[in-house]
Amino acid sequence: MSKVTFHIAMSLDGYVAGPDQSMQEPLGREGERLHDWFVELAAFYASDGTEVNESTPVVEAWTENLGAYIMGRNMFGPPTGGDWDESWTGWWGEDPPYHMPVFVLTHHPREPLKMKGGTTFHFVTDGIESALAQAREAAGDRDILVAGGASTINQFLAAGHIDEFELSVVPIFLGGGARLLDNLGGDLPGVEQVRVVEAPGVTHLLYRVAAKSGD
Amino acid sequence: MSKVTFHIAMSLDGYVAGPDQSMQEPLGREGERLHDWFVELAAFYASDGTEVNESTPVVEAWTENLGAYIMGRNMFGPPTGGDWDESWTGWWGEDPPYHMPVFVLTHHPREPLKMKGGTTFHFVTDGIESALAQAREAAGDRDILVAGGASTINQFLAAGHIDEFELSVVPIFLGGGARLLDNLGGDLPGVEQVRVVEAPGVTHLLYRVAAKSGD
Numbered sequence: 001m002s003k004v005t006f007h008i009a010m011s012l013d014g015y016v017a018g019p020d021q022s023m024q025e026p027l028g029r030e031g032e033r034l035h036d037w038f039v040e041l042a043a044f045y046a047s048d049g050t051e052v053n054e055s056t057p058v059v060e061a062w063t064e065n066l067g068a069y070i071m072g073r074n075m076f077g078p079p080t081g082g083d084w085d086e087s088w089t090g091w092w093g094e095d096p097p098y099h100m101p102v103f104v105l106t107h108h109p110r111e112p113l114k115m116k117g118g119t120t121f122h123f124v125t126d127g128i129e130s131a132l133a134q135a136r137e138a139a140g141d142r143d144i145l146v147a148g149g150a151s152t153i154n155q156f157l158a159a160g161h162i163d164e165f166e167l168s169v170v171p172i173f174l175g176g177g178a179r180l181l182d183n184l185g186g187d188l189p190g191v192e193q194v195r196v197v198e199a200p201g202v203t204h205l206l207y208r209v210a211a212k213s214g215d
Numbered sequence: 216m217s218k219v220t221f222h223i224a225m226s227l228d229g230y231v232a233g234p235d236q237s238m239q240e241p242l243g244r245e246g247e248r249l250h251d252w253f254v255e256l257a258a259f260y261a262s263d264g265t266e267v268n269e270s271t272p273v274v275e276a277w278t279e280n281l282g283a284y285i286m287g288r289n290m291f292g293p294p295t296g297g298d299w300d301e302s303w304t305g306w307w308g309e310d311p312p313y314h315m316p317v318f319v320l321t322h323h324p325r326e327p328l329k330m331k332g333g334t335t336f337h338f339v340t341d342g343i344e345s346a347l348a349q350a351r352e353a354a355g356d357r358d359i360l361v362a363g364g365a366s367t368i369n370q371f372l373a374a375g376h377i378d379e380f381e382l383s384v385v386p387i388f389l390g391g392g393a394r395l396l397d398n399l400g401g402d403l404p405g406v407e408q409v410r411v412v413e414a415p416g417v418t419h420l421l422y423r424v425a426a427k428s429g430d
Contacts, residue, residue, distance in 0.1 A: 012406065013396035014229045172406060173399055173404070175403050184390050188388035191387060192386060193416065193417075196413040196418050201408065202408075203418075207227070
């Protein structure tokens with residue numbers, strides 16, 4: 001069955017981006033260090049890297065059977081403070097690494113944006129339930145990945161929509177920034193530990209959300 | 216050489232106690248679940264438990280070569296709002312599980328409290344540097360364990376006094392409470408991943424703090 005998942009690199013103190021995110025530093029101060037273990041891998045989409053290690057099968061599994069992405073406005077681009085600057089087409093150049101439909105949560109309508117390589121960004125203005133319904137429609141029996149950022153993931157988790165997730169815990173402190181697993185509210189899902197992978201510069205922790213009674 | 220360490224059970228969302236800590240629920244709402252993996256172990260100090268599993272050597276290592284503990288006021292007892300109620304001798308009964316000197320950080324002076332089994336509580340009113348100096352004196356070439364709670368550990372970490380630490384990550388969300396690794400400030404130590412142990416209901420992540428230049 002189709003699953004809704006997220007996976008994300010997190011500092012020891014729970015941040016997925018450092019303080020002061022900006023156009024120049026989209027992951028905030030020191031935030032790039034969250035990806036040090038990742039960018040040297042041959043499995044990294046944008047890499048000239050050649051490394052193959054314990055992280056390789058973990059990273060490869062992330063896109064197996066995937067049919068759609070959902071992301072927050074701030075993951076797609078820096079804040080504009082209002083309507084779209086239509087010349088902005090995401091951080092990733094002409095051929096983004098998604099190669100499938102990506103549903104971007106926003107308050108500002110915009111026509112779908114078709115990129116090279118099969119990625120189309122769809123802009124959803126009526127909330128996470130609508131984004132999820134559209135992503136399910138697009139993905140069919142394939143999975144849906146909530147790509148980030150922190151607040152988007154936290155919303156999906158609090159709403160009980162996540163089936164499985166992976167935290168890639170990086171041995172750094174960021175001391176501030178965008179905190180994952182924050183403001184989740186009171187009705188929190190039960191979780192099972194699925195498996196742990198220790199790799200150079202990172203530990204991957206995979207969890208499954210327990211079905212609620214009545215699900 | 217003598218090391219300063221901490222180890223603590225932490226929820227996925229970074230809490231070491233749940234919301235609303237009280238006399239009845241010293242670990243706050245749902246906070247006891249942080250110790251579910253622990254209390255069934257034969258290695259648990261207060262247990263009739265008989266279980267031996269991957270956590271056993273981890274727990275046994277915590278007290279190897281240990282010479283002194285440091286803890287915050289709120290780990291020793293519930294808030295009094297002022298001077299000591301001298302009838303309070305800690306949460307642990309006549310024979311606390313420490314069996315060595317324990318330095319309790321407090322604003323209120325109190326004579327040392329000698330318990331059964333070798334535990335003596337010393338009350339330190341002049342701050343963490345003084346507590347650490349006294350603990351080093353008492354421990355000699357043995358290690359010092361900063362037992363908790365969250366704010367005491369955070370202070371020692373921010374001050375650069377921790378050499379090694381273990382996070383026992385429990386697959387639950389607490390949604391609020393006492394947050395570990397919070398308010399660490401800007402001058403954060405570098406960290407190395409030492410080893411990972413996957414055990415029933417918990418994953419133990421051991422880290423070493425990198426020496427700062429000039430140390």
